[in-house]
Amino acid sequence: MTAASVSWRSAGSYEDIRFDLCDEGIARITIDRPHKRNAFRPLTVQELCDAFARVRDNPRIGVVLFTGAGPAADGGWAFCAGGDQSVRGDGGYVDASGLPRLNVLDLQRLIRSLPKVVIALVAGYAIGGGQVLHLLCDLSIAAENARFGQTGPKVGSFDGGFGAGYLARVVGQRKAREIWFLCRQYGADEALAMGLVNAVVPLEQLEAEGVRWAREVLQHSPTAIRCLKAAFNAETDGLAGIQELAGQATHLFYRTAEGQEGRDAFLAKRPPDFSDAPWLP
Numbered sequence: 001m002t003a004a005s006v007s008w009r010s011a012g013s014y015e016d017i018r019f020d021l022c023d024e025g026i027a028r029i030t031i032d033r034p035h036k037r038n039a040f041r042p043l044t045v046q047e048l049c050d051a052f053a054r055v056r057d058n059p060r061i062g063v064v065l066f067t068g069a070g071p072a073a074d075g076g077w078a079f080c081a082g083g084d085q086s087v088r089g090d091g092g093y094v095d096a097s098g099l100p101r102l103n104v105l106d107l108q109r110l111i112r113s114l115p116k117v118v119i120a121l122v123a124g125y126a127i128g129g130g131q132v133l134h135l136l137c138d139l140s141i142a143a144e145n146a147r148f149g150q151t152g153p154k155v156g157s158f159d160g161g162f163g164a165g166y167l168a169r170v171v172g173q174r175k176a177r178e179i180w181f182l183c184r185q186y187g188a189d190e191a192l193a194m195g196l197v198n199a200v201v202p203l204e205q206l207e208a209e210g211v212r213w214a215r216e217v218l219q220h221s222p223t224a225i226r227c228l229k230a231a232f233n234a235e236t237d238g239l240a241g242i243q244e245l246a247g248q249a250t251h252l253f254y255r256t257a258e259g260q261e262g263r264d265a266f267l268a269k270r271p272p273d274f275s276d277a278p279w280l281p
């Protein structure tokens with residue numbers, strides 16, 4: 001089957017995003033605010049969290065393609081230009097009820113801990129908080145027109161979490177400091193050279209390439225992939241990362257006769273019998 005034959009169907013009705021599924025185990029989540037270069041407001045983030053949570057809870061989905069709608073009416077492209085500065089109040093990004101929020105941090109953790117593979121498809125700008133979102137995806141494919149960069153020190157913001165520490169793990173301390181301190185923009189080839197993206201393709205091939213990578217992932221063991229993702233996170237994310245990896249171990253243990261004997265004995269109000277369980281080397 002060719003990428004062009006992927007048949008997407010809408011899986012939800014949202015204002016700021018699009019959420020599509022296909023029958024091959026792939027989801028596509030698109031930030032749909034091209035007039036703002038796909039900058040996110042609190043509602044955008046809330047809807048993204050909802051869609052990613054639905055992906056997490058759907059056992060038929062193994063890979064998510066995360067992208068931005070484009071081109072805009074003026075021809076400009078963006079994956080995401082970060083937080084929408086026009087709704088930035090004095091204490092955060094203000095939602096419809098007037099509450100100031102930084103709910104993009106919830107979204108970052110959701111993508112990071114999603115036990116499935118998230119592939120960023122970047123056409124145009126991935127700037128500010130948008131660059132951080134792209135960074136948190138497991139894999140990233142850039143179109144030739146992609147541009148990456150930080151603006152925090154220009155616009156009075158910074159991401160001292162994954163946006164600084166994990167960026168330094170990916171591109172190295174020197175480059176990460178350059179990215180944040182100088183606020184330059186980097187083209188797709190520079191991003192590839194510094195390890196920020198996995199591949200660069202012509203714009204018109206971006207989604208097809210993403211689908212091709214997704215199909216390759218989907219040929220492999222879901223359990224191995226989810227344990228590997230948790231293992232990569234455990235190496236960088238402190239106790240939260242170890243929790244994820246440990247959770248995968250517990251998940252596997254629940255599926256053994258030994259684990260089930262503990263539950264069954266408790267429910268039968270008898271002592272557990274683990275005599276069949278070997279003390280392996």
Ligand SMILES: CC(C)(COP(=O)(O)OP(=O)(O)OC[C@H]1O[C@@H](n2cnc3c(N)ncnc32)[C@H](O)[C@@H]1OP(=O)(O)O)[C@@H](O)C(=O)NCCC(=O)NCCSC(=O)CCC(=O)c1ccccc1C(=O)O
Nearest residue numbers: 035036037039081082083084085125128129132151157159
């Ligand atoms: C992205 C640009 C470089 C694109 O430039 P260009 O193609 O010339 O287009 P423009 O004419 O500039 O823009 C077109 C149109 O879009 C509007 N727009 C673009 N970006 C934003 C934005 N971020 N907010 C609001 N509106 C935006 C722009 O105004 C135009 O509309 P008009 O109606 O014509 O005016 C360029 O647009 C650009 O540099 N944009 C700003 C990038 C930026 O500074 N983003 C914010 C960085 S700070 C941030 O993202 C905080 C993130 C956050 O919430 C956070 C907080 C705490 C911890 C972690 C994080 C985190 O990082 O996630």
